[in-house]
Amino acid sequence: MLGTIIKDFKNIFGQFIYYFVLMVVFMAVSVITKNIYYYMGAIVFFCVAVPLSALAYDEKDNWDKFALASGVTRNQLAVSRYLLGLIVFLPMWAVSFILVAAGGMWNIENLSVLLSYGGIALLTIDAILPVVLKIGVEKGRLVYILTILIVIALGGVLAFLVEAIGGDSVLYSSVAVLALGIAGFFLSIKIACNIYRKKDF
Amino acid sequence: MADNIRICGLNKNFKGFTLENVTFDVPKGSVVGLIGENGAGKSTTIKSILGLVNPSGGRVEVFGKEVSALMAEEKGRIGAVLGETCLPENLNLKDIDGVMKHIFPQWDTGKFFSFADSFSLPRDKKVREFSRGMRQKVSLSVALSHGAEVLVLDEPTAGLDPVARDEILDLLYDFMQDEEHSILISSHIVSDLEKLCDYIAFLHNGRTMFFEEKDRLEEKYGIFRGTEEEVRALGRAVVKYTRGEYGCSALVLREEAPRELPLERAGIEDIMLYFVRGEKLC
Incomplete structure (x- = not known):
């Protein structure tokens, strides 16, 4: 599985500068406007965009055939897609906490936003990856775009709730969203493994 | 082995x-x-x-x-x-x-x-x-x-x-x-x-037609060229045959064919073509 992830990083290495510049821009906008939503939205976008890019390369190269013929198991192949998503998500999410603390934005409302978006990012991975593994990257892109639109709408609703309700109840809701994202992550991996188990390559 | x-x-x-x-x-x-x-x-x-x-x-x-x-x-x-x-x-x-x-x-x-x-x-x-x-x-x-x-x-x-x-x-x-x-x-x-x-x-x-030693294939099969009547006369020695402009040719089992029958060497490609495109004797 390590070989598959190393291959993914080598494959998408050329795109890292592009991703990095975009991330810095979103970070700067968040700090300048004192609005963490910009950066959090970018996290959701990137934690799915990177595995999708890697999957697109794999589809073009028929990598799955080679990997399976070489001793990588179907489960390992499925799980490696999620690991790549986590490898992108976790550091970016950790940076968001630093950004909020260092930017003087630390309050219960922003903490709720960080936790909620952590959950939303995971839920986005949970929803998109099994679909893409089932129907392929090209057709899956439509699902990806739709999901991102839903996430943007959810962001709006979240911002309204944080403003309107505020306090501990929003924080509890955020923890629930995060817990849902984590639980969904394991469920989604199970679904993806089932898809791979039945698939002919 | x-x-x-x-x-x-x-x-x-x-x-x-x-x-x-x-x-x-x-x-x-x-x-x-x-x-x-x-x-x-x-x-x-x-x-x-x-x-x-x-x-x-x-x-x-x-x-x-x-x-x-x-x-x-x-x-x-x-x-x-x-x-x-x-x-x-x-x-x-x-x-x-x-x-x-x-x-x-x-x-x-x-x-x-x-x-x-x-x-x-x-x-x-x-x-x-x-x-x-x-x-x-x-x-x-x-x-x-x-x-x-x-x-x-x-x-x-x-x-x-x-x-x-x-x-x-x-x-x-x-x-x-x-x-x-x-x-x-x-x-x-x-x-x-x-x-x-x-x-x-x-x-x-989608089916295995044969699995044989390559050398055994050459011993087993030969190609006979002649008229349709001559091919038909070979009976069950003929595996498959094809009709051409100048007569017929058949993939023949050497063991079943008369010893004096002139047979050409059947290569793998010939054997494959006869099996796929040839007709069986009725």
Whole structure:
């Protein structure tokens, strides 16, 4: 599985500068406007965009055939897609906490936003990856775009709730969203493994 | 002689195509050629051996174990070259080496670059910039660099010029110097198979038409040319026959034919063509 992830990083290495510049821009906008939503939205976008890019390369190269013929198991192949998503998500999410603390934005409302978006990012991975593994990257892109639109709408609703309700109840809701994202992550991996188990390559 | 690969009653149902009761072995120390027209089921058979498709029935064993039960180390003892390159085309050979050492437990970097150098493959160029022949050579270099004892090759010489094909055949001869090694190779270039193979497995419409020693095929079959009446007179010696502008020709079982009958040598390609395109005597 390590070989598959190393291959993914080598494959998408050329795109890292592009991703990095975009991330810095979103970070700067968040700090300048004192609005963490910009950066959090970018996290959701990137934690799915990177595995999708890697999957697109794999589809073009028929990598799955080679990997399976070489001793990588179907489960390992499925799980490696999620690991790549986590490898992108976790550091970016950790940076968001630093950004909020260092930017003087630390309050219960922003903490709720960080936790909620952590959950939303995971839920986005949970929803998109099994679909893409089932129907392929090209057709899956439509699902990806739709999901991102839903996430943007959810962001709006979240911002309204944080403003309107505020306090501990929003924080509890955020923890629930995060817990849902984590639980969904394991469920989604199970679904993806089932898809791979039945698939002919 | 023990078998490195055993396929027994393999079935696989797809929409519009069925692989039915495919049965043959790949003994240790031997090369088995898998022949058949496009869509005969060669690639599906190979994919079943490599665990890429889930068979609907039958048994596929490698090293005496069901394919689905093979561990990563055991899978590493199978070297595969699939029809397409199947390697990350965005990577160069150095990157591929960096990936493969984490895929195969027995990966040998020195061996990989030695093959690459012998094929004059540039180390810093991305695979996507290589020609088809060069890509096939990269695939073969990978297959031969992780301690494989069995090679499963799907059309490894397709689209290559005679010089490149000859280089690849030389490598396969070298691989077969070890008596524990085996090769299963599918190809439409029958001349390559005639040079290399000990056994021939012939698939037609998803079924095994025969699995025979290559030399035995030459002893078993001959080609008779004559009039339709002469062909009909041969009766059950005729396996299949074809009608042409100047008469008929038939694939004949030497043992069943009269001793004095003039028979031409039947090559693998001839036998395959008669089986696929020939008619049976009514």
